[in-house]
Amino acid sequence: MRWRFSWSRFLAVLSKEFVQMRRDRITFVMMIGVPIMQLLIFGYAINSDPRHLPTLVEMADEGPVTRAILMGMQSSTYFDFEGVVTSPAQGERALRDGTANFVVVIPQGFETDIVRGLSPEILIAADASDPTAVGGAAGAMSGIVDTAMAQTLTGALGFTAARPPPFGVVVHRQYNPEGNSSINIVPGLLGVILSMTMIMITAVAIVRESEKGTMETLIATPVRPMEVMLGKIAPYILVGYVQTLVFLVAARVLFGVPFIGSPVAFFVGFNLFIVVNLALGFLISTVARSQMQAMQISFFTLLPTILLSGFMFPFAAMPGWAQAIGNAIPATHFLRLVRKVMLKGADLSDIAVDLLGIAVIMLVIVTIALKRYRQTLD
């Protein structure tokens, strides 16, 4: 009997944890406030649809079509024309030092080439080192061009409009040809937010027991390690739910991130991810001697989560050793999972491999954590 899990003790630990959570106002506010703040800061810093980007023009020709296009670009509010460059080198320099995000190059003889049906090309050189800056604006170009054509290529020149495109727009992404979009980053943020708060809160909540000496009272009672572990962790699962909910609403309302995949797949995935983070927090608590240490170690784990999980940099582009480390991080698998579900419409079977990845990591963590959590004080 005595080795059996006791629900009543588990529930007692759980409700005690809730009471303590409720009394600890600052932590409570942090748990809900920090994710919102992060979302706002990250979200707007990586604004998925930035406008009024500084733009320069290199005009080797001029005419009604050119004017219509430039007018259209300006009124789209994506581009702010800030001046004219006279040589390609000057445009290049402006892009490199960041004074301009775009340089629009109207080639020589552009207008006459249109009339001759030669389909000349406008080149838009973009500083894609900041991919989000380029994405929206570049995407808006085709609409702008269509409108410009409709306005100018009527009447005498109407015949050119009827044929395949009278001129083309080439967007030349420099410095980062892959062009990660912000919509890719926002779902990744959920992984970072959950990791950060879940790991830290659990670790601190548990270490507090040993730091304040209450752990001694606790383990002098017949309570089992599993009852303590689950009882202390469960309330924070709920916190994770609240954070996820806040996140989903904010992602949709503030950043227009779609959710096209299976909600069930998402639900399974984020539950597993929350649990693995809580287990990691529990493991940290068995190492840390003080709440301060617990906090520091938690922050330390956050670094690879941000840098090596594919959140900041494309996973495929990382060197082998970094990918190996990345694969040992739960957030890596969670990021793939969330992106697949939210953006690519994945269902449960599509994310099985990611779930497996998280499950394996969790198994390792829980095993070590339970081994380290002793029922004694040695």
Added chain:
Amino acid sequence: MTQAPAISVVDLTKSFSGRVVVDHFDMEVPKGAIYGFLGPNGSGKTTTIRMMCGLLTPDGGHGTCLGYDILTEQDQIKENVGYMTQRFSLYEDLTIRENLDFIARMFQVKDRRARVQAALEDLGLANRAGQLAGTLSGGWKQRLALAACMIHDPALLLLDEPTAGVDPKARRDFWDEIRRLSAKGVTVLVSTHYMDEAIQCDFIAYIAYGKKLISGTARDIPKMIGLHTYRVTGPNLTALEATLRADPGVGQVARFGAVLHVSGTDEAALKALAAQNQAKGTHKWVLKEAELEEAFIYLMAGAADNYDGGPA
């Protein structure tokens, strides 16, 4: 005392990072006794108690607590022992009632609500049950901690310096409670370094540098030490006290109001000194039976804190 002892441990040994903290410690606590566990700070009292109740695993030795093996049956021990830690270790951010209720739930106490309410009323805290434990004064915290470790009606209480830093009145109240419990048949092991607590105990064990130096019934301890005491009365005791302290034949001098208790283990030297002083006629020297007070002072005298390594 023909019953099986409440605690019986043999050769308990524990080291922390290579330093021996408890060294081949034996102890036998009879059922129903109040057993005083004396020793200077850092001598290993807390460590020993933790080993007895299954919170620490001994490196060596064996024993039983309430008949359960301290090495293999820690779970049963935990269910039947009330352990009060040296430091207040209930939840300061929970209320008095919540604390008692939580501990009661850990022990799966039957009729929990009634039991907790009864404990609150015994404590005299029923009308303050909603107050946070962290806001209580030292004495009240102590009593709350005692109530908490009694909530499951254990047969054995392990109290680790329960009244350290508590005012004398609260300490007396606390001991009244201990004696009440003892009268009900609860065995109590209490570590302390207060004399007024030591003299309340039926049995005494004294530990220094992790080694037990002496143990026995409170009555036998002075004899076991071999202490002889003279009761000295007369004028100007302060000056006499100073000269006696300097005398190598005198182990210790303790002042109790208008009386000096002069003790030592060297009977002959003490006798000679008494005769010599009697002859002067200013003070009256009477041989008395050495009591626990003198024994306590004798034991604690010269026992500095034991933290920086033991004697060679």
